[in-house]
Amino acid sequence: MKERPSGSGAKTPYKPRVPRSFIGSYRPRIDALEKAAGKTEFADDLTLKSRYPGLLYAKVLRSPYAHARIKSLDASRAEQLPGVKAVLTYKDPEVAALKPTSAGWTDGVDTVSYERMMWRHFRDRRVLGGHACWATDEVGAVVAAESEQIAEEALRLIKIEWEVLPFVLDPIAAMQPGAPIIHPEIAPRNILPKDVVGGSDVFVDKGDADKGFAQAEVVIEATSIHHNATQASLDNWCCLVDWKPDKLTVLSNSYEADQSRMHISQMLNLPLNKVRVISSYVGGQFGRGDTGDQPFFLFTALLSKRTGRPVKFRHSRRESFHDSRQPAIYTGKVGAKKDGTITAMYFKSIGNSGAYADHTMFALKFAPTEITEAALAHILNVRMESYGVYTNKLPACMMRGVGNSQFNLIFGHVVDMLAEKLGMDPIDLALKNFGHEWGGLPDKSLTAVLREGAKRIGWAAKRHKPGAGPVHDRVKKRGVGFSFHPAWHAEWQEARRGEIRVRITVNPDCSVVLDAPTVETGTGSNTCNVLGCAEALGFLGIGPEDIVWPHTVDTETSLKDCVQTDSAVSYLQSEVIAHAAREVKARLLEKAAKLLKAKPEDLDITGGRVHRKAGPGKSITVRDVFMRGDMLPVVVETGRPPNPEKTGVPYIANFAEVEVDTSTGRVQVLKLVVLNDCGTVMYASGAEAQQIGGQVTGLGEALTEEIIYDEATGFPLNFNWLDYKIPTMADMPDIDPALLEVWRGAGEYGACGIGEGTLTCTPRAVLNAIYNAIGVRIDDIPVKPEKVLRALGKA
Amino acid sequence: MKIRPGQPAPAAEKTPVKIKINGQWHEFEPGRDIEPAMTLSYLLREKLGYTGLKVACDEGACGACTVIMDGKAVLSCMKLAVEAHGHEILTIEGLSANDPLIRAFAGQCEPGYGTAMQCGFCTPGFVMAAKALLKEKPEPTLGEIKEGLSGNICRCGCYGGIARAVQRASREPEPEGGKP
Numbered sequence: 001m002k003e004r005p006s007g008s009g010a011k012t013p014y015k016p017r018v019p020r021s022f023i024g025s026y027r028p029r030i031d032a033l034e035k036a037a038g039k040t041e042f043a044d045d046l047t048l049k050s051r052y053p054g055l056l057y058a059k060v061l062r063s064p065y066a067h068a069r070i071k072s073l074d075a076s077r078a079e080q081l082p083g084v085k086a087v088l089t090y091k092d093p094e095v096a097a098l099k100p101t102s103a104g105w106t107d108g109v110d111t112v113s114y115e116r117m118m119w120r121h122f123r124d125r126r127v128l129g130g131h132a133c134w135a136t137d138e139v140g141a142v143v144a145a146e147s148e149q150i151a152e153e154a155l156r157l158i159k160i161e162w163e164v165l166p167f168v169l170d171p172i173a174a175m176q177p178g179a180p181i182i183h184p185e186i187a188p189r190n191i192l193p194k195d196v197v198g199g200s201d202v203f204v205d206k207g208d209a210d211k212g213f214a215q216a217e218v219v220i221e222a223t224s225i226h227h228n229a230t231q232a233s234l235d236n237w238c239c240l241v242d243w244k245p246d247k248l249t250v251l252s253n254s255y256e257a258d259q260s261r262m263h264i265s266q267m268l269n270l271p272l273n274k275v276r277v278i279s280s281y282v283g284g285q286f287g288r289g290d291t292g293d294q295p296f297f298l299f300t301a302l303l304s305k306r307t308g309r310p311v312k313f314r315h316s317r318r319e320s321f322h323d324s325r326q327p328a329i330y331t332g333k334v335g336a337k338k339d340g341t342i343t344a345m346y347f348k349s350i351g352n353s354g355a356y357a358d359h360t361m362f363a364l365k366f367a368p369t370e371i372t373e374a375a376l377a378h379i380l381n382v383r384m385e386s387y388g389v390y391t392n393k394l395p396a397c398m399m400r401g402v403g404n405s406q407f408n409l410i411f412g413h414v415v416d417m418l419a420e421k422l423g424m425d426p427i428d429l430a431l432k433n434f435g436h437e438w439g440g441l442p443d444k445s446l447t448a449v450l451r452e453g454a455k456r457i458g459w460a461a462k463r464h465k466p467g468a469g470p471v472h473d474r475v476k477k478r479g480v481g482f483s484f485h486p487a488w489h490a491e492w493q494e495a496r497r498g499e500i501r502v503r504i505t506v507n508p509d510c511s512v513v514l515d516a517p518t519v520e521t522g523t524g525s526n527t528c529n530v531l532g533c534a535e536a537l538g539f540l541g542i543g544p545e546d547i548v549w550p551h552t553v554d555t556e557t558s559l560k561d562c563v564q565t566d567s568a569v570s571y572l573q574s575e576v577i578a579h580a581a582r583e584v585k586a587r588l589l590e591k592a593a594k595l596l597k598a599k600p601e602d603l604d605i606t607g608g609r610v611h612r613k614a615g616p617g618k619s620i621t622v623r624d625v626f627m628r629g630d631m632l633p634v635v636v637e638t639g640r641p642p643n644p645e646k647t648g649v650p651y652i653a654n655f656a657e658v659e660v661d662t663s664t665g666r667v668q669v670l671k672l673v674v675l676n677d678c679g680t681v682m683y684a685s686g687a688e689a690q691q692i693g694g695q696v697t698g699l700g701e702a703l704t705e706e707i708i709y710d711e712a713t714g715f716p717l718n719f720n721w722l723d724y725k726i727p728t729m730a731d732m733p734d735i736d737p738a739l740l741e742v743w744r745g746a747g748e749y750g751a752c753g754i755g756e757g758t759l760t761c762t763p764r765a766v767l768n769a770i771y772n773a774i775g776v777r778i779d780d781i782p783v784k785p786e787k788v789l790r791a792l793g794k795a
Numbered sequence: 796m797k798i799r800p801g802q803p804a805p806a807a808e809k810t811p812v813k814i815k816i817n818g819q820w821h822e823f824e825p826g827r828d829i830e831p832a833m834t835l836s837y838l839l840r841e842k843l844g845y846t847g848l849k850v851a852c853d854e855g856a857c858g859a860c861t862v863i864m865d866g867k868a869v870l871s872c873m874k875l876a877v878e879a880h881g882h883e884i885l886t887i888e889g890l891s892a893n894d895p896l897i898r899a900f901a902g903q904c905e906p907g908y909g910t911a912m913q914c915g916f917c918t919p920g921f922v923m924a925a926k927a928l929l930k931e932k933p934e935p936t937l938g939e940i941k942e943g944l945s946g947n948i949c950r951c952g953c954y955g956g957i958a959r960a961v962q963r964a965s966r967e968p969e970p971e972g973g974k975p
Contacts, residue, residue, distance in 0.1 A: 011907025026904045035915030036900035038847025038887035042916060045846035232950050234851040234859055234916040283849070283916025284950050317852045522914025522951050689909030693952030721856035721948070729954040730945035737907065 014681060014739035021538055022531040023574075023749070024681040030527045030549060031281075031520070042281050043253035047240040047312050055240070056085055056144040058300050058313040059151035061158065063132030063139050066167035066392040066714025067180060070130040070140050070160055077157040078143060083150035086306040087158075089141040090128045094302055098127045098267060103294040103358045103395065110497045110563055111259045114266045121195035122357030124183045127267070127295040133182055133355030134167075134392045135715045136322070138296070144303040144311050167714045171329070171352040171389035182355060182390040192353065192388035198361035204372050204384035212344025212381030216335025220417045223331050224409040224764075225780035228352075228707040229700065230324040231399050232726055235283020237323075238314035239297055243304040248275050250297065253282045254289050255519050255564040257553040260297065267298050273556075280552040285521040285564055286697065288323045290359065290398030321719040324707060325399040326363045327352040330410035334418050342418075342433045344381040347410060353388045354395035359402070360388040367403025371411075374486040374649045377437035392714050394707070398565075400697060401760040404485060409781065412483030412764030416771070420466065426768075427454060430484060438648035445650040445743040446484065449675040453482055456673040456736055457655040467775020475663040478670070481768025483761035484653035487677065488753040491745055493568035494642045501559045502576045503637040504533065504584055508626035510540050510608065512547045515637075516573045517561040520551050523755055524686025525569040531683055532574035532749075536581030540622055541608025559637070567753025570682050576640040578748040583636045591634070592625045643746055650677035650743035650752055654698070654761035658769040662792060665785030667703055667770060668733075674758055675738040680751040684739060690755045691737035698762025700727050706782050814879045816843070817889030829876050836860045836871035838879075839886060847887035847919040851948075858947030861920040862886050868927035870946075885926075887919040896922050896929070899964035903956045911960040913951035921947050925961045934965050 016024045034040050049055045075087045088095055099114065100123040112118065132139040141158055145151035166180040173179060174190040181190060194200040213219060239252040248270060254260050257277045265275045300313040315322070333346040347368070353360040364386040376382050399405075419426035427450045435443030454460065462469075462480045469478055503515035516529045526549055534544045553561045562569050589600040592610040596603070604613045611619035626633075655673040660666070674691040681687055697705075704725035708717045718724045744750040763781045771777050776791040789795035811822040812829050816839070823829040829838060836853075839845040839862065848871055851859040855873040862871045863885040890897060900922055903911035912918040921944060928935060928943035935943060940958050949957065 010905075013906035026906050028902055028904050029910055029912070031915065032901040032903075032910065032912065033897075035912050035918050036897045036922065037890070037892060038919035038922070040915050041846060042849070044849070045840075048841060048844065048846070050841075050844060232948075233914075234849065234857065234948070234950055235914070236851070282914065283851075284914040286950070317854065522912075522916075524910075524913065684906070685904040685910050686913075688907065689913055689951070689953055689956060692909045692955045693913060693949075696950060696952030696954070720854055721852040722854060726948050726950065728945040728948060729958065730941045732952075732954050735955055737909065 011736070014684060016681065017741040020535055022534040022544055024684055025531065026684045029524060029686065030530050030544065031551070040281050042235050042283050043238055043251055044235065044314065047238070047251055052240065052310045054309040056146065056303070056307055056309050056311045057148045057151050058142055058144050058303050058311050059148065059155055060138040060142045060296065060299065061140045061155050063135060063137040065132060065162060065164050066135040067165040067182070068132045069163040069165060071163050072161045073140055074159040075141055077159070078154040081150065081154045081157060083146040084143060084154045085146070085309070086144040086303050087141060087154065088128065088299060088302055088306065090126065090130045095128050095299070098298065101125050101127065101267065101295065103356060111262050113262065118197055119195065119357060119359060119361060122186055122192060124186055124356050125295060127298045134394055135713070137355060142299045142303060144307055167392035169391050169393050169709055169711065169714055171350050171391055174389050174391045175387070182392065186357070187390055190390040192357055192360060192390070195361065198365035201387060202383060202385045203365045204369060204382055206372070207381035209344045209346050209381045209383035213333070213335040215343045217338045218418070218421050219333065219335045220414060220421055221331065221333045222410065222413045222417050223329070223779045224413050225329050226325065226406045226409055227327050227781065228324045228394065228396055229399065229705045230321050230707065230724065231286035231288040233284035233286060233288045233320070236315040236317065236320050237289055238312065239300055240310055240312045241297065241301045241304045242310040243301055246274070248301060250275070250277045252277065252279055254279055255282060255285045255521055256561060257519065257555050258560045259563060261555045263294070264297055264301065268301060276554065276556045278552060278554045279519045282519055282521040286400040287398040287402060290565065317721065318719045321707065321716065322394060324394060324396040325405065326360060326396040328364065328406040330406065332410040332414040334414045336418055336422065338422065340422055340424050340429050340432045342379050345376065345379050346383045349386045349406070351386065351388045352393055353390050354393040355390065356395035357388065357390070358395050359397035363397050363403035363406060364388050368407050370492060371404065371407055371486060374436045374489065375434050378433060378435055378441055393709065394716065400694070401756045404756070404760045405701070405763070408483055408485050408760050409764050411485070412761065412768060416481065416768045436486065436648040438646065443651065445677045448740050448742040449651045449653040449677055450482070450484060452738055452740065453653050453655040453673050453675050456738060457657055457671065459655070462657060463772065466771055467773070469773065472659065476659050476661050477773045478657065478659045479769045479771065479773030480655065480657045481765050481772050482653055482655040483764035483768060484651055485757060485760050486649040487652045487757050488567040489649045491646050493566045494572060495644055497572070497642065499639040499641055500562050500572050500576050501637065501639040502573060502580050503559060503635065504577070504580045506540070506584055506588070506634040508623065508631045508633065510542055510546065510623050512537065512542065514547050514549050514577070515559055516549065516577060517553045517558045518569050518573065519553055519561060519564050521564045523564065523569065524683055524689065525573065526551065527686055528570035528682040529573050529577065532577045533581070536578045537584065539585060539605040567755040567757065571749070571751045571753055574682060574749055574751070575747045576638070579640045580636050580638045583638055584634055587634045587636060588622060588625065591629060595625055595629060596620070645746040647745050648743065650679055652676045652754070652757040652761065654765040656765040656769040658766060658773055660770055660773045660788060662774065665788035667783055667788060669699060669766060671734050671736065672762070673736045673738060675740065676754045676757065677740040677742045678751055678754055679743050679745050680741060680749040681739050682749065682751055687739055687754055688737040691758045692735045694755070694758030695735050695762055696727050696732065698759030699732065699766070700725070701781055702763035702766040703782050704784070812877055812880045815883040817886060831875070831877060833876045834872055835874040835876045835879050838876040839871060845886045845888050849916055849920065851916065857917070858924055859917050859920040861923040861947065863923055863927055866927065866930055868924045887923055890926070895964040895967040896925050896961070899960040899967070900957070903960040905959055908955045908959045909953055911956035912953055917947060917949045921949065921957055925964070928961070929965055935961070937962070
């Protein structure tokens with residue numbers, strides 16, 4: 001990247017559509033100082049042995065085989081090891097009695113019961129079973145000991161006789177007759193059956209795709225492949241469980257608290273008020289914990305019950321890889337008229353579910369269905385077909401951009417290919433065909449993000465025919481490309497989540513406590529909440545610094561937390577806060593009316609003073625209203641029922657410029673432009689941090705990040721951060737974040753989420769730019785140098 | 796006394812291990828307070844409660860556990876605690892609340908660069924690595940910052956904001972005495 005001289009490099013701030021005092025501002029996060037000073041305490045810091053003197057550490061047995069069954073298990077030597085306090089095995093009645101479950105059962109987007117878990121057709125997990133479905137699966141036995149080392153040593157002393165079973169890693173091989181069957185009771189051919197949420201194999205069938213293809217004058221077909229990537233939160237997932245006779249208390253760095261409470265309560269048959277879950281700061285979430293080793297909460301709890309002591313379980317870095325993005329093989333086919341009017345689209349995906357179904361169908365069917373409703377509304381004929389397939393790879397799904405990232409890789413691919421075949425600019429092709437159900441074509445939001453992106457990347461000057469650009473340094477070729485996607489849309493989230501509650505407490509000195517609970521995972525929603533609250537309470541004449549936002553969610557004292565998923569929290573909570581603030585004002589006016597012997601409707605509050613609406617007259621401060629009265633704080637706790645109104649979606653896009661070294665195959669991204677139509681920017685610095693930040697994962701997935709398996713043993717080979725390559729500062733290009741306010745949704749602010757979308761388009765934008773540079777398409781990510789050389793016929 | 800390769804570790808002699816941490820000497824009794832295989836990160840976090848440093852990868856790949864030893868950034872998960880014998884360790888708890896880097900990381904909101912942290916888990920490691928970088932190169936170029944901090948991972952991806960914060964801090968005077 002070009003060196004900027006110190007002190008320059010000023011970029012243009014976005015222009016807000018509506019001038020506001022606090023919302024949309026550039027400012028530090030509310031927790032910036034404590035985080036910069038290292039004072040923020042995460043779950044791992046709060047659960048040191050010095051704070052819990054009786055603390056024990058749990059470790060679980062991991063399968064050494066990709067597919068195996070325990071024939072016999074003898075833990076007697078482990079039990080005798082000094083320092084070992086308990087060994088639980090899958091044979092223990094307490095363990096064996098636990099219901100079959102799924103690691104995705106607590107989500108859907110919100111708290112659900114066992115009966116209502118989203119993918120209840122696929123309860124394929126035992127909390128601790130004797131059947132190991134993939135290499136490093138947690139299986140058989142768990143130990144609590146005085147130290148992690150002793151617990152690990154104890155696991156080595158457990159004598160196990162394994163029945164090693166044949167395994168399969170590739171989903172297409174797993175669909176063939178004779179393949180090893182992973183969960184015969186659920187999927188006799190490894191293919192996940194139709195279910196009530198995901199629908200049948202052909203889950204979208206709009207219009208008549210066959211007829212649409214028959215009407216087409218041009219048809220293209222393409223493939224794109226997404227491999228396993230991992231969330232890579234720095235803060236390894238952990239929990240401390242202290243099960244006392246009267247109550248079970250859990251401290252964790254999960255992204256939710258209320259869901260965890262429901263999960264634990266229903267799986268261990270405890271009343272909800274006997275389970276207390278506390279969650280505070282989380283060192284990065286990115287979808288981690290929505291699938292993966294969720295059952296560890298339960299066996300850690302049972303170990304605490306058995307020993308009567310607090311027990312801590314923490315993923316090692318190696319174990320953190322047990323959460324990941326679901327791989328998918330997509331094929332796409334598009335037919336169009338010569339003028340670029342798309343007549344039919346067909347997509348088929350084969351997803352590698354890995355060993356447990358979890359949220360597979362969320363990625364494969366649920367997310368593409370929503371995309372169809374939104375972005376493909378003007379395409380008359382659309383068919384989508386999907387197969388989730390069990391294999392002996394690691395189970396995967398929820399990761400930032402779930403389902404959308406995989407879909408965008410094929411979506412942006414077919415748009416680019418079709419445009420080339422038609423001899424059109426892909427921007428024009430996109431504008432001609434994509435919008436949403438609630439608006440016409442061309443869509444204003446899509447037009448804005450694509451035109452702005454084109455301007456910022458220098459599209460007109462840099463885009464050339466594939467592979468036909470100038471050669472730099474004898475072997476380097478450059479190209480530009482883009483991809484676009486409908487944004488994460490809070491109106492859909494709102495309808496699915498139900499009511500969200502907040503509580504505003506205005507103290508007699510007009511300082512405020514805002515209870516808008518959500519687990520602080522770094523997304524910036526905490527700052528959005530405070531800015532939204534300051535804006536909505538603007539009549540008090542206060543600012544963000546006058547508002548305290550409690551960062552700990554405690555199911556015993558907090559309101560139900562708004563779950564940190566779906567990039568929706570900032571929007572959802574801010575709307576409720578605005579609603580609550582109106583109620584605060586009404587209550588203050590009632591208080592003041594009594595004092596001033598006036599009617600509340602004749603009074604108003606501005607700048608912290610109560611005055612008559614008619615004429616300036618006499619006014620008193622709100623503070624005086626409190627101080628001269630009963631000094632009782634005004635407390636408003638309220639919810640906002642879901643607003644079913646849908647107004648459409650805004651768009652997001654990424655533009656990339658790359659340089660490909662044709663002699664080594666190395667791809668260097670020179671510049672990324674990240675564009676989000678936010679509706680309303682709630683917190684500009686936070687939004688830009690999401691835009692810039694998402695590129696680390698987006699570019700990692702595009703170029704370097706991939707979990708690699710040993711085909712001979714089924715063993716994952718790079719569950720560590722030396723061999724799994726996450727981009728560092730030195731690897732990242734110049735990133736230009738562009739915030740736009742074009743679309744406007746329903747509600748006070750009409751904003752929508754942006755966090756997940758920022759990385760969704762990155763891999764495809766980079767791949768299209770690579771094609772523009774070298775004129776050869778590469779269908780799967782990450783694009784490592786050997787793939788480029790193979791594509792160029794050099795390897 | 797410093798430990799050199801080939802010399803028996805003090806643990807074997809049962810003499811106390813002495814480490815200066817944030818300006819104060821501490822003594823650790825082998826077998827009781829410190830073990831031969833104990834990492835420096837474990838000693839600092841689990842035994843002494845310096846939780847500013849984080850153990851994220853535990854294999855020297857992410858920089859979250861960075862502390863400063865005798866003025867240079869080290870990965871405390873890759874150092875044995877006994878290797879710090881006779882040395883001076885600075886953790887983020889030892890920085891002044893007024894430290895220009897802390898202020899610059901906290902204050903970063905310059906348009907176009909985002910914030911310098913989101914979840915904040917990697918932040919203390921970045922601050923300490925940047926501290927060592929600025930000691931060596933008081934006014935680094937962007938390229939030098941990128942290279943100097945490339946041992947640290949921020950998965951929230953705030954590299955742009957971090958680089959701006961380091962550049963800004965490099966132009967600000969130290970709270971006491973000024974820069975050398």
